[in-house]
Amino acid sequence: MPCCRLLWRPQRPNEDFRMNKQDLSEDTEVVLLLCGRFGGEKQEPHQPLSPREYSELAKWLNACNLRPSDLMTDAGRDALSSLQVARLESKRVEFLLGRGTAMALALERWARGGLWVISRGDMDYPKRLKRQLKHAAPPLLYGAGDKTLLEKGGLAIIGSRDASESALSYTRSIAARCAHEGLAVVSGGARGVDAAAMQGATEAGGYCIGVLANDLLKTSVNRQNRIGLQEGCLVLVSPFFPEAGFSAGNAMGRNRYIYTLADQALVIDSALRSGGTWEGAVENLKNGWVPLYVRTPGEGPGNVALVADGGLPFTLTADSTDSLVDLFASRPVDDVQSGSDIVETQQLLLVPEAMVTAEAVTAEIPSEPVQEKSQPLVSPEALASSPAPQPATATEVLAPSEAHASGDAVGTVEEPAMAEQPAQLLSCLSLDMYADFSAKLASLLGGGALSEEDIATQLCIEKSQAKAWLKRASEAGLVDKLKKPVRYALGRQGSLC
Template sequence: MTPVSDDAKAILLLCSRLGLPSEPRAAKPRAKGETSGDEEIVPLTPTEWNALAERLRQHNLRPAHLLQMQEDALIHLLEGDESNAHRYRVLLERGVGLAFELERLADVGIFPLTRADALYPKRYKERLGKLAPPVLFYAGNIELVEQSGVAVVGSRHADAVAQEAAQRIGEACGYSGWIVYSGGAKGVDSLSMQAALDAHGYAVGVLGDSLMRALRTWGQWIRSGHLCLLTPYHPEAGFSVPNAMGRNKLIYTLADWAVVVASDKEKGGTWAGAIEALRYRWVPVLVLTYNGMPPGNPALIEKGGVALPYERLLQIEPGAFKQWLVEAVNAAKTTRLPTASTSDSRQPSLLATAPITKAPASDDSARVELAEAPSPSEPPTERVWAEVQNLRHHVDLLREEIRHLQFQIASLREEVEALGKAKKRTKGKADSGKDRDEPPPPLLRNLP
């Protein structure tokens, strides 16, 4: 298990439910001014953590300093807020319970990630600002979250056309070397992720419920290094609508593109997440169109989404998928989108069509946590991925030739066996028909 820094430990103690019940109890109503000795202590929300981080910055302190503070020092830091000072102190004093929980999770391959860690996704800080979750939990290859990719989202109960489209998009991403970013739920999410993995590609699932349970489904791919599962919630949290809605922005803000396969209109998590992505222009949002599509699909196009015709999707070769996305979004830009000045070294054509929009306020807490760390390995270049794709094609051809040769060898073996049997039958007939009174050979006639 990788050691947890003191900064990360402080954030985990204050902002996670590790060592606490995975779900908070319902608060009991009480009269104004009344206190309760058994009142549940709940972790800090992202907003509360940002406020505390700002106070730390003002006093030139880091999160690790909170571990040594007594309650009177916390009261001074919080400018006399005794209630929250007591709450923070109680949360910070469960270090032993936190250590046991981290060890238990590490045993099954789940690890924490805080905004004080170098591997924390930079795009969350860049695009979400103060809304970036202070704590994440992950399993698998965490460096995948820094790679270019496509967010594929849609209904859990998609029709047959949408399901096939999700699989084709996932497969195209897999062959192109792009990450599929999705939510890990049944339906569109799982189909697109599985298709990418089956094509020897990679996927990142941002979960709204139990990461522990998801390991039983995706464990093979986690161990292969081709998949990372990520969640801002307790690793054993149950499903809830607020959690599912809250993780949507975390899917979009990791990706370079987004494809909405199927969406209800003005309701549901797919609709809400797409509307938010369009509003803040995190990524270009493409929307699948086909006969019988859900009513949310054309409605999203009216709000700025780019149409992705199903018939066109069927005609696109996996290697040409990226180029088609660029052309489709650029075509939409000439008619709808304003010129953007924001650029990104990884995807310049992408950001020219839809600039990254940061949160309105600057994230001062980033200065409190950790200076900019070296980014994980950069994504492979277009040339490398083209070579990989060509090699895969040659491998497929070689496999086909091997299968053909194996078939020929099997046929030859059958012919040899048939000839052997025929020879034995012929020899047997010849021996049985030989005349027993036939004179001996000439060389034997003169023998005494």
């Protein structure tokens, strides 16, 4: 079998061809053959290696004292005959290594968009990813822009694609503050909070790292994004096929890279137990990658639960003059709240009833369409000078929730301790009558579980109305419906892991 470079370099239009002015390393060429997608793989007899499969192969290569590029040599091919890794037959590896022509055509397409490709063995692969994720770090990274920005760290800003205008305005102000203090902004490139964060940073002359789940090639050639890429203040990166459309799995999977490319993270608003923001924040808390700050008070019902599970309250207002750098430096990475701190934080998160507005309700993230048209991370309209800039629109990448299956047995629900505050109940208040009911219900159930009839009697409302509102509160996870006898208690702060 000829070497990898002979498989595909003759397909180049001339010897001066460069992928973003830099050839692939020999190891990266082989990793790309093994793991990369070039289009049309569904019709092929063998599929590219998944990241987990490649990690198993990498362990085997290390045990054999081989590098990926050695697989294109006689010694490497001889070693393949003794490959004994689950689901990795030598004939599959040999087939993937023979895809040189398909790789050449893909590289030419990507080069025209200014894309580069690096693998875990390259010197410019982000050390942050390898340090945090180890063998779970993606075998390949595709990107556009200055790769050195991937080592800048900074603040990951995360939130809903359907955030309120007040939340978007707050996001832009925090991102601009990052720019003024020399902190890069890491975000996911979706519309809503992601786009507002990147808009706020770029308009203030800061650096942005966009971690995309789909349409990297289309996004990189957008005229507005090209400006940031060429000026060296924007880098776009993705572990997925640069021409891939929207995928819920990819959108959820890229969350970890947003966190691990940052020094700390800030959740603007989160739904409760659902949505991409919630799932990513919970994964970060579970793995302890970076300190998780949560806007306090926020508009999302999940904010309270994230703080209760270890997140740090972020109380800076949009017009605060306090330094972000000083704030982050004052909290050690392993800072964990005590139980009393959690109770105090929950009380702080309770928005006074008079301050609650109709826009203070952030809906949970709905299901995404299968694929959406790619749009710039920062739209031309948002870049135009305006006294009230509108949020930029971005490539849609936030995924629908892949809710974790509960491991709890079905049965009677334990009544919560009185010390556990119903913060997430009050954070969902709005101006309709249900909001007033919710506030009074929180106070009423603080003394223990009550029946539907008792609740209706004490709140002086019809039993049918109480039943309807209790059903609504139960479906939102704000109260627990107990059995034998049927009663209602305040929702518990369950484990988020």
